[in-house]
Amino acid sequence: MVNERQKMMVxxxxISVLSGIKGVYFAEFVLFCLLILFSKKIKKQSKVLILGLIFIGFSFFTLVLLNQTIxxxxxxxxxxxxxxxxxRTDYTIELLxxxxxxNFNVLIGVIKLDKVRLELQVVDIFLFLGILGIATYIFFLYSLYNDIIKKTYSIVFFITTICLAGLVGNLFYIPMSSILFLLTLFTLESNITNISNK
Known part of the structure; x- marks a missing residue:
């Protein structure tokens, strides 16, 4: 029988599919792959088959999407x-x-540039905050993963978010996005057992 957590996931x-955002589709692909890989109920041979089907489905969907006129x-x-x-890649090359x-300091980031936000997370952090900023974020994420994240769903969410953040922007330098990211992780860590038992 389908529980509340599974209904919410569906x-x-x-809703994500209807958003029309390419990054969301990529995140869903990563999410499903990780859920299959971390599952203890699915046999290894079945995992390979399911992952292959997911990859084929994602590739087909991507080709259909990129075949649109725009x-x-x-x-x-x-x-x-x-x-x-x-x-984004064109804007990155233009800015570099x-x-x-x-106008730029490798350690602390941009000093005098008209446009610095490219919506490529790693590049943006480097431009805004330099090597020191990158090092600080890596330390923060490592500490978060090492000290707080223990359960499968929170691990999958964390990895998916990091993969997505590497390709798009706005996650780690917009306060509301960071807050929602942390709240989701804390919720998954504290309530996933209770939710799945309903």
Whole structure:
């Protein structure tokens, strides 16, 4: 019988699909793959088969999505990477070409640049805060994973979020996003057993 947690998961997946955001589809692909890999109820041979089907389904869906007119035009004019990353790679190259020793410090980040937010998480953190900022975030995430995250669902959520954050922006430097990320982790750690038993 389907429990409340499973119903909520289906609802979230459906709403996510309707969002039309490529990053969300990638996150769902990673999430499902990790859930299968971490599952103790599924045999290894079955895991390989299911993961293969998920990969084929995701690849097919991605090709269909990129075959839409808006993406086809972008692929023809700018290439595959530009279409997949919604021109973020182009903006990154453009911005990197503007960086000099006068407007950027490797340790602390940008000093004088008109545009610095590219919505590529790692690049944005480096531009805003430099190597010190990257080191601080790595230490924070390592401590969070090592000290707090123990249960399967929170591990899967954490890894999925980190993978997604590597390709898109706005997660770790927008306060509300960071708060929701932490609240979700704490909720998964504290209540997942109670929820699954309902």
């Amino acid at each position: 609802l979230i997946v459906l 993406f086809k035009n972008l692929i023809d004019s700018k290439g595959w990477l530009s279409a997949i990353f919604s021109l 070409n503007k960086i000099t020793v006068e």
